[in-house]
Amino acid sequence: MITAERKPLEEIINCVKPFERILLVGCNECVTVCAAGGRKEVGIVSSALQMAFLKQGKNLQIKEHTLERQCDPEYVEELSTMITGVDAVVSMACGCGVQEVARRFKTVPVFPAVNTKFMGASERQGIWAERCQGCGDCLLGVTGGICPIARCSKQLLNGPCGGSGSGKCEISPDVDCAWHLIWERLKALGLQDRYEQIIPAKDWRTGRGGGPRKIIREDLAE
Amino acid sequence: MKTESVLEKVIKSGRLAVTSECGPPRGAVAQKVIEKAEMLRGYVDAVNVTDNQTAMVRMSSFAAGILLKQIGLHPVLQMVTRDRNRLAMQADIIGAYTHGINNMLCLSGDHPQFGDHPTAANVHDIDSIQFVQMVRKMRDEGKFQGGADIQNPPKMFVGAAANPFADPYELRVARLAKKVAAGADFVQTQCIYNLEKFEQWMHSVCERGLHEKCAILPGITPLKSAAMARYMKNKVPGMDVPQQVVDRMAGVAKEKQAAEGIKICVEAIHRLKECKGIAGFHIMAIEWEQKVPQIVEAAGLYPRPQVD
Amino acid sequence: MQPFEPVIVAFCCHYCAYTAADMAGSQRLCYPPNVKIVRVPCSGKVDAIHIMTAFQKGVDGVYVAGCLDGDCHFKNGNIRASKRVVYVRRLLEEIGIEPERLEMVKISAGMGERFARIAGQFTEKIRKLGPNPVKRAESPAA
Numbered sequence: 001m002i003t004a005e006r007k008p009l010e011e012i013i014n015c016v017k018p019f020e021r022i023l024l025v026g027c028n029e030c031v032t033v034c035a036a037g038g039r040k041e042v043g044i045v046s047s048a049l050q051m052a053f054l055k056q057g058k059n060l061q062i063k064e065h066t067l068e069r070q071c072d073p074e075y076v077e078e079l080s081t082m083i084t085g086v087d088a089v090v091s092m093a094c095g096c097g098v099q100e101v102a103r104r105f106k107t108v109p110v111f112p113a114v115n116t117k118f119m120g121a122s123e124r125q126g127i128w129a130e131r132c133q134g135c136g137d138c139l140l141g142v143t144g145g146i147c148p149i150a151r152c153s154k155q156l157l158n159g160p161c162g163g164s165g166s167g168k169c170e171i172s173p174d175v176d177c178a179w180h181l182i183w184e185r186l187k188a189l190g191l192q193d194r195y196e197q198i199i200p201a202k203d204w205r206t207g208r209g210g211g212p213r214k215i216i217r218e219d220l221a222e
Numbered sequence: 223m224k225t226e227s228v229l230e231k232v233i234k235s236g237r238l239a240v241t242s243e244c245g246p247p248r249g250a251v252a253q254k255v256i257e258k259a260e261m262l263r264g265y266v267d268a269v270n271v272t273d274n275q276t277a278m279v280r281m282s283s284f285a286a287g288i289l290l291k292q293i294g295l296h297p298v299l300q301m302v303t304r305d306r307n308r309l310a311m312q313a314d315i316i317g318a319y320t321h322g323i324n325n326m327l328c329l330s331g332d333h334p335q336f337g338d339h340p341t342a343a344n345v346h347d348i349d350s351i352q353f354v355q356m357v358r359k360m361r362d363e364g365k366f367q368g369g370a371d372i373q374n375p376p377k378m379f380v381g382a383a384a385n386p387f388a389d390p391y392e393l394r395v396a397r398l399a400k401k402v403a404a405g406a407d408f409v410q411t412q413c414i415y416n417l418e419k420f421e422q423w424m425h426s427v428c429e430r431g432l433h434e435k436c437a438i439l440p441g442i443t444p445l446k447s448a449a450m451a452r453y454m455k456n457k458v459p460g461m462d463v464p465q466q467v468v469d470r471m472a473g474v475a476k477e478k479q480a481a482e483g484i485k486i487c488v489e490a491i492h493r494l495k496e497c498k499g500i501a502g503f504h505i506m507a508i509e510w511e512q513k514v515p516q517i518v519e520a521a522g523l524y525p526r527p528q529v530d
Numbered sequence: 531m532q533p534f535e536p537v538i539v540a541f542c543c544h545y546c547a548y549t550a551a552d553m554a555g556s557q558r559l560c561y562p563p564n565v566k567i568v569r570v571p572c573s574g575k576v577d578a579i580h581i582m583t584a585f586q587k588g589v590d591g592v593y594v595a596g597c598l599d600g601d602c603h604f605k606n607g608n609i610r611a612s613k614r615v616v617y618v619r620r621l622l623e624e625i626g627i628e629p630e631r632l633e634m635v636k637i638s639a640g641m642g643e644r645f646a647r648i649a650g651q652f653t654e655k656i657r658k659l660g661p662n663p664v665k666r667a668e669s670p671a672a
Contacts, residue, residue, distance in 0.1 A: 009624040040579065044621070047582035052625035054586075054664045203341035210335065 001030035004114040015111040019087035026066035027093035037092030039066040070097025136206030144185035151178035157199040227324040227379035229268040231529035239502030243270035246281035265518040270298040277337025302331025307347035319376030327381040328353040358405025385412040386423035387462035410504040413443040416462040433499030445483035448472040491521040536590035536656040547595030553642030561649035574607025588665035591656035593633040
């Protein structure tokens with residue numbers, strides 16, 4: 001999923017300061033799962049914003065709404081009935097949701113209330129870790145199901161470097177060495193031979209190197 | 223003077239400056255660099271050395287620049303943000319300065335998809351405006367981008383590029399203003415064929431007083447043939463070649479097209495000399511360096527002032 | 531001018547603090563009437579939004595009273611509650627409300643006397659802090 005973290009309230013407060021009426025929009029997908037921008041967080045941020053402004057004698061009016069999915073135009077359309085009379089939208093979705101709202105409502109300013117972080121997995125309750133960078137040409141099949149692009153600090157395709165120790169990355173003892181994990185996994189699978197095959201230089205065109213990407217499924221597109 | 227640069231001295235003297243360019247070879251052949259550069263000797267104040275132009279691997283602009291320096295010419299070190307992060311860029315800047323190179327042109331660079339390594343990753347750690355800021359900070363504050371002090375900071379005369387024709391047109395002057403605010407001492411523009419539109423742009427540039435803070439050198443590229451004119455018009459992003467220029471090239475016999483191209487470019491220089499705010503010309507004769515002396519003379523820009 | 535009488539909400543776990551409050555009553559122990567008790571099935575049931583809403587409505591102080599460490603009827607509800615209180619204290623701080631207005635306390639069912647003492651001490655602390663700044667701004671006349 002896409003992970004996100006709430007921005008510092010001060011930053012959100014500064015964004016909405018000039019406005020009287022805002023629409024605070026959450027998303028029921030990834031940001032709900034990572035507890036950053038779902039219905040619950042919308043409620044908390046709404047409450048915090050109102051208190052912050054009440055302290056200064058200002059009654060900020062907030063409409064709260066959480067969409068099923070903020071990155072789909074069909075769901076974003078729901079906001080069209082709520083947006084009248086609103087000075088600004090604050091979105092608690094990932095960057096995709098924020099942009100979809102901005103695209104649909106051209107004359108209303110939209111501010112993000114979360115920082116979109118990465119594509120990751122939940123390691124356990126309350127902890128999420130980066131797993132994928134969307135390079136567009138998955139090589140997990142040759143790296144034992146562990147991605148060196150997302151999880152090696154140097155993105156080495158033929159690691160590990162000389163800096164790792166005790167299975168940890170040189171940048172921090174809190175970061176696992178991806179190549180240590182890959183090696184352990186290859187051993188467990190009996191695929192040690194594979195390690196000595198040189199993985200060739202990557203074609204970054206399938207990733208961000210090729211510019212903004214798009215998927216067109218002719219069979220589905222209207 | 224901010225630097226020891228001859229280009230800066232010419233510009234500050236109030237005379238029209240002339241720069242040209244030299245694309246390094248695709249191999250370890252120093253002689254090719256020297257041959258190209260020698261054609262320009264005495265006719266230009268500084269020579270741009272391109273950095274992996276059109277995203278094709280070539281001899282590094284740093285190394286080719288040193289070759290120019292060794293034969294007594296004044297290179298403008300072009301550097302793109304596409305291929306290096308800020309560490310490598312700053313290392314090369316102090317390295318180049320160590321070898322006496324004191325002009326730079328800060329660019330973002332063409333996308334790799336246009337070159338011969340389309341699968342390469344883009345670096346773009348910083349963009350061209352941040353790049354100008356970085357080089358200016360290195361010079362004026364003696365600080366690396368990260369904040370640490372530099373011993374004997376590189377005193378670079380900082381250049382940037384501008385395209386008066388790219389879309390959205392209304393942003394063209396504003397973006398130049400950003401580059402000037404970032405610290406650009408001079409600007410070399412995209413090749414100019416649409417003189418009217420350029421003059422309009424220049425008018426807006428002068429209205430904002432940008433020409434007083436930054437030397438504007440319009441880019442001039444002689445057309446070799448009608449085919450080249452058509453190619454520039456249709457295939458090169460951000461290029462504005464009016465139809466009448468293409469027609470004029472196509473209107474003469476094939477063997478006379480090169481001469482016509484030179485004539486068009488000399489006429490353009492004569493006309494733009496009268497344009498307010500121009501500080502000189504950047505003559506980019508692509509793989510046609512031998513024509514630069516002829517153009518410079520015909521344009522009345524010869525001899526070059528002696529400022530040393 | 532009338533002396534400031536804080537309004538305090540105590541979210542009390544049914545299995546411990548709430549029973550302790552009951553115990554305090556049956557022991558005829560006095561505790562300030564400022565404390566309004568909200569019974570919850572477990573301190574872990576108390577969510578950030580409940581606490582925020584209380585403050586937004588003008589309450590001057592909130593405490594969450596859960597079981598002693600290791601005694602939670604639902605294993606770790608009290609531990610979760612403690613973490614949530616830390617989280618909300620940080621939120622309050624971010625919007626310029628004294629985090630001291632919110633506390634987590636641990637009480638067993640038999641500790642009637644401790645319940646009364648905490649209620650008294652917390653009320654005193656809030657009295658010193660003064661009214662909730664949100665309420666203060668909302669009704670400047672009061």
